[in-house]
Amino acid sequence: MTATATRPQSAAPSATGGKRAPKRERQGAAWVFLSPWVLGATVLTLLPMAVSLYLSFTDYDMFDAPSWVGFRNYTQMFTEDPRYWRSVGTTLTYVVIAVPLQLVLALAVAIALKSVKRGKGFYRSAFYAPSLLGASMSIALVWRAIFNDGGTVDNLLSDVGLDIGGWINKPGWAILSVALLTIWQFGAPMVIFLAGLQQIPAELYEAAAVDGASWWRQFRSITIPMLSPVLFFNLVLQMIQAFQVFTPAFAVSGGKGGPADSTLVYTLYLYDRGFTASHMGYASAMAWVLLLAIGVVTAVLFRTSRAWVFYANDTHEGGR
Amino acid sequence: MTTAPITTAGTARKRPAPARIALHIGLIAVLLVMLYPLAWLLATSFKPADEVIASLKLLPSHFEWGNYSTALDGVNEVGVGRLLWNSLLIACGAVLGNVISCSLAAYAFARLRFRMRGPLFAFMIATIMLPHHAILIPQYIIFNQLGMVNTYWPMILPKFLATDAFFVFLIVQFMRGLPRELEEAARIDGCGPFRSFFSVILPLTRPALITTAIFTFIWTWNDFFTQLIYLFEPEKFTLTLALRSFVDASSQSAFGPMFAMSVFALLPIVLFFLAFQRFLVEGMASSGLKG
Numbered sequence: 001m002t003a004t005a006t007r008p009q010s011a012a013p014s015a016t017g018g019k020r021a022p023k024r025e026r027q028g029a030a031w032v033f034l035s036p037w038v039l040g041a042t043v044l045t046l047l048p049m050a051v052s053l054y055l056s057f058t059d060y061d062m063f064d065a066p067s068w069v070g071f072r073n074y075t076q077m078f079t080e081d082p083r084y085w086r087s088v089g090t091t092l093t094y095v096v097i098a099v100p101l102q103l104v105l106a107l108a109v110a111i112a113l114k115s116v117k118r119g120k121g122f123y124r125s126a127f128y129a130p131s132l133l134g135a136s137m138s139i140a141l142v143w144r145a146i147f148n149d150g151g152t153v154d155n156l157l158s159d160v161g162l163d164i165g166g167w168i169n170k171p172g173w174a175i176l177s178v179a180l181l182t183i184w185q186f187g188a189p190m191v192i193f194l195a196g197l198q199q200i201p202a203e204l205y206e207a208a209a210v211d212g213a214s215w216w217r218q219f220r221s222i223t224i225p226m227l228s229p230v231l232f233f234n235l236v237l238q239m240i241q242a243f244q245v246f247t248p249a250f251a252v253s254g255g256k257g258g259p260a261d262s263t264l265v266y267t268l269y270l271y272d273r274g275f276t277a278s279h280m281g282y283a284s285a286m287a288w289v290l291l292l293a294i295g296v297v298t299a300v301l302f303r304t305s306r307a308w309v310f311y312a313n314d315t316h317e318g319g320r
Numbered sequence: 321m322t323t324a325p326i327t328t329a330g331t332a333r334k335r336p337a338p339a340r341i342a343l344h345i346g347l348i349a350v351l352l353v354m355l356y357p358l359a360w361l362l363a364t365s366f367k368p369a370d371e372v373i374a375s376l377k378l379l380p381s382h383f384e385w386g387n388y389s390t391a392l393d394g395v396n397e398v399g400v401g402r403l404l405w406n407s408l409l410i411a412c413g414a415v416l417g418n419v420i421s422c423s424l425a426a427y428a429f430a431r432l433r434f435r436m437r438g439p440l441f442a443f444m445i446a447t448i449m450l451p452h453h454a455i456l457i458p459q460y461i462i463f464n465q466l467g468m469v470n471t472y473w474p475m476i477l478p479k480f481l482a483t484d485a486f487f488v489f490l491i492v493q494f495m496r497g498l499p500r501e502l503e504e505a506a507r508i509d510g511c512g513p514f515r516s517f518f519s520v521i522l523p524l525t526r527p528a529l530i531t532t533a534i535f536t537f538i539w540t541w542n543d544f545f546t547q548l549i550y551l552f553e554p555e556k557f558t559l560t561l562a563l564r565s566f567v568d569a570s571s572q573s574a575f576g577p578m579f580a581m582s583v584f585a586l587l588p589i590v591l592f593f594l595a596f597q598r599f600l601v602e603g604m605a606s607s608g609l610k611g
Contacts, residue, residue, distance in 0.1 A: 029513040030434035037425035037444070037488065040481025045447055048458035055457060062461070109350065112343060119344075125597040126351055132593055132600070133358070136542040137563045138582035142361045145575070152360065184354065188604055195605035240449050247544045254567050267545075270453055275549055284457050291454040298449060 049291075056285035061278045073285035084286070086261045087269035094175055094265060095242045098182040103234055106186040110193035111223070124194065128187035140181070140251030144168055147177040147252075168252055171262035178248045178263060189234040196230035197223070228309040236301055243294055246271070266290060361586070365579040387576035391584060395562040396554035400584055407541060407558040407585075410475045414540040415533045417479030418487055422532060423525065425482045426491035427517050431503065447485045452545075460549060474550045475540065487532045490607050494528035495521060531603030534596045538589050559585040 031038075056073055058066035077084050113123055133139050146152045149166030157164055167173035200222065208218045224231075249257065249265045257264030257272070264272075266286070274283025359378060365387055367380040394400045428434070429441050463474045482488055498521065506516040522529075547561045554562075563585060566578040593600065 027434045030428045030432040030437075033424045033428035033432065033513075033517070034434075034440075035424075036421040036480060037428075037482035040421070040478060040483045041443070041447070043462075044459060044478050044481060044483050045450070045455055048455035048462070049450075051458035051461070052454055052456075062464070109347070112347060116343060116347070117340075123347055123351070124601055125593075127354070128597070128601055128604070129593055130354060130358075131604075132538050132589060133586060135539070136586060136589065137544050137560045137567075138361065138579075138586045139357065141563060141566065141578065141582055142357050145364070145579075146357060146360060152356075184357070191601050191604045192607075236449075240451070244451050244453065250544070251567055255564075267453060271545075271549075274457055280457050280461075287451070287453040287456065290451050294449065294451055 052284040052287055055281050056288050058281045060280040060284075062280055066281065069281070073282045074289075077282070077285060077289070083261060083264065083269060087257075087264045087266045090175055090262065090264055091243065091245070091266040094179050094182075094245060095239065097176065098179040099235070099238050099242050101179075102183045102186045102238060103189055103231070105183060106188075106190035106234070107193050107227075107231075109186070110190045110197055111219075113190075113194055114197045124191060128191055131185040131188040134181060134185040135247065137247060137251060140248045143177060143181050143248060144252050147174075153177075169259055171260040174252060174259060174263045175249075175265075178245065178252055178265075181248045182242065182245065189238060192230055192234055193227065196227050200226045225310040229311055232301070232305050232309045236298060239297060239301070240294055243290065243297075361579055361582060365576065365583045367576055369576055384576055387580040390577035391580035395557070395565050395581075398554050398557060398562070400559070400581070402555070403557055403559045403562050404584065406472075406556060407560065407588075410472050410547075410558060411537045411540045413472065413476035414479045415536045417476055418482075418484055418536040419529055419533050421480050421482035422484065422487040423491055423522065423529060425488045426495055427521060429488065430492045430495035431521065432513060444485050444488055447483075448489060456549075463550070469550055470553055470556060471550075472556075475543075475546055479536070484536070486607070487536065490532060490603065491525060491528045493606060494525055498524055527599060528603070530596065531599045534592055534600055535603065538592060541589060 055066060057068060057070060059069050059072075060066035109127060113120060113127075116123060130139075147167040148154070149169060151166065154164065154166050164170065164173060167177045204222050204226070205218060208222060213221070244267055245265050246267045249263045249268050250271075253259075253263040253268075257268050267290075270283050270286045270290070273279045273286065363378045363380060366383045366385075367387075368382070368384040371377075371380055392400050394403055425444075429437065429444070459474070459478075460469070463469055466473075468474055468477075478484075502520050502524075503511075503516045506520050511519065542560065544560050544564075547558055548564065551557060551561060559581070563578070563581060566574060566581075
């Protein structure tokens, strides 16, 4: 029904299209506007993708010409390189901890903020600030100091009888401190959640309240379904970003991925192989596996989204 | 805050005052925990060496301005002024590039009809999700061949070619919201697509352009990875990259100056944030909606 309602609208311009005489000229103009992007997309995106795919089948150290080695980089990666699997495991651990917790916190604070009348703008900005600062080397260094032996977190925890010591020096705990830095930056998804919450019609909640629905029931039956497109957007975006975490792991471990490779996230190992050890072919193979992995995860998310993402206002398509 | 609950207490839809106060207390508590690292950074930058670690107190016993004068000397004989200038140069170049190229591409996608528009738009969206690492090494080789390694071009040139698809998308979303009648009127007045872009659409797109400019500035300023692989001469280092030399050295005596330098590196972002928070927050909100 929605499809038939929108179709005549979108067909309308082509019906009157006869009046728009200089159509060809406008086509040409479009390509002029698009030319920087076309150049960038071909020379700096598509071509490099093809080249990195080619390089992934070669041995290449930046000085001698690449030599073809077939699938050797890939087989070495998957069967002979424990550090590779270590980096995969570390990255997955980090993603599985950081992304859900970040989103839950973002949603919780957004829901709390929705009913705040006074100071909403202040809260929104204050919670958002870490999302901009947190990507910096400065904050990564703060993190290293706070979670180090004798740092604030260590002191606080030993005061309540939990003697963990410095997280930075403990395999297993170090990556957790990196995850906490990501969770700390929940402001960006929160702002998006808040904007989504404000678009849910108040009548829905009023009707539910009249029917005697509890807070939890309203949350489950109104908030979550109505918010599901935004939830999905945040999930995909944060997931893709999390797979590529680099700076905090670099800072926390002094660029080495230690202790015992416990903060050797995927991109840090890729950097190590490519730019420290000069195995550009191997690093390219790693990059392509990352590309495929992110592609697969995104595709799976899109597939499952059909079951739980609910697009309420299909009928408003083409609105402003 | 204390008088408001009394005057509005009669309305049925309002929450009872205690619940609302509890909500504010909860939010402020979360906020205080969140702001602690920033307060810690600022406090530590003033601490004398012996107080940096081992003291849980946030405030230093006396303010050690020496940290800042040490930080001003910079790293590897390169002063902070120079580092700051280098950072600014890259960030401003990137801003200029993104604002120009992304608005051009966005105008074509949002307002013009052309063959292949659908597939190209889909491709552009897909590149938002493309991990940077998949193109990193060939890009490095290209810039190396062009003799641009250890220059700022690898950080600036791509921005002039609209490689930050996120901003193209952001501006497209904004331009789509402008009424069609604007250009129809302009066309009747004899404006071609170029005139309507510069005189009609672009001025109205200003909020989206400002958002693009601020985000580009902050993200470029913070970007560590690109600078790490392309710049190796200390003279060319940015503030972010200069901080890197503290990463390797773990001596605690350098803690004060290191965090004084960190404050220098964060200051422009904080100022930008305070000045433009409305654009930033709203820009972020609108990027996720109306999809």
